[in-house]
Amino acid sequence: MIWLDLFVGFLKVGCFSFGGAYAAIPLIREVVLSYGWVTEEMLTDMIAVSESTPGPIMVNLATYVGTSQAGIPGAVIATLASILPAFLIILLVMAVMKRTLDNRYVQAVMRGLQSCVIGIITAVGCYMLYQNALGPAFAGAADLKPLIVGALLAVIYFGSRKVKFLKKGLSPIALIGISACVGIVAFGLL
């Protein structure tokens, strides 16, 4: 029953996405891959699309996966399931337990969750780099292009923070735009 699977899968994502938009990515990846709804590559492409369109990444990915599996009803179910926990928890916090969040035991649990989320996000980022940039280079020494593209993009992205007139450096959308151009040149033309 795909509707129920979508609902349960994205409800899990919604319940555990502590710590902002990116925190949901490892969970979505896990749920989506374990059901075999979307390939790893497709998901990464979709993360890039979500970065470049308005709205929270989690909602965008839920909508996309839902549509791909069961059309508009699927999209509605997945999206609602992903936002339901956030919605209910805020209502609950406002209604009864404003002080609960200050409770020291709750705080201890939060500290544990937050620390783990940070580690997991970093790991997912590293794994994506490994797969898309390092992996091909290890597999066959002939294909060094992804590695070079990766190094080039990293230099551009982190280097841009040192450039004065850019202040905070390139935005994620700008990096995605540049990476698309680099990709066309490196993988398409060369």
Added chain:
Amino acid sequence: MLELFLTFFRIGAFTFGGGYAMISVIEDICVEKKKWITHEDLVNVTVIAESTPGPVAINCATFVGCRRKGIAGAAAATLGVVLPSFIIIWAISLFLDRFLEITWVASAFRGIRIAVGILIADVGVRMFRKMPKEPLRIILAACAFAAALLTSIFAWNISTIVILLAGAAVSLAVFLAAERRGGKAGEKR
């Protein structure tokens, strides 16, 4: 009610760049212009949003809507903020598959995938830098990092949720142990 929905629809449609970009827009519209909530309210809800699951934007919309018109208002504001991205992504998903079959688009996305990896790793590292440097937090973050990475590479069957719950349990256990020791020391005195 309609105003709540339309206002958050607009906020949802024009905020690129994630939750925190949205907060500054909500500040501008809901605090400065419409005076629906105060600045302190918004700061509070941001803090709550950080320690509860879900995107900050959703949490804020629910909060403002509930303040104005109760649960129905909360639903109107939340649906309003979600609807634009829902429509946009749905439209994109209709043609994305075919779009990706074009050769130069496929090349572009090979580059983009590497960029996405950089972006996500960077967010993780930046969050780590901002994290208070308590030994337990650092250890937990490092263990979670190792566990998640090894799980991906070797395709182990460890769920992210299990890692999260284990981290929460360890943190709580350490806190309880420290408190008990503190309590006993207090009795002796």
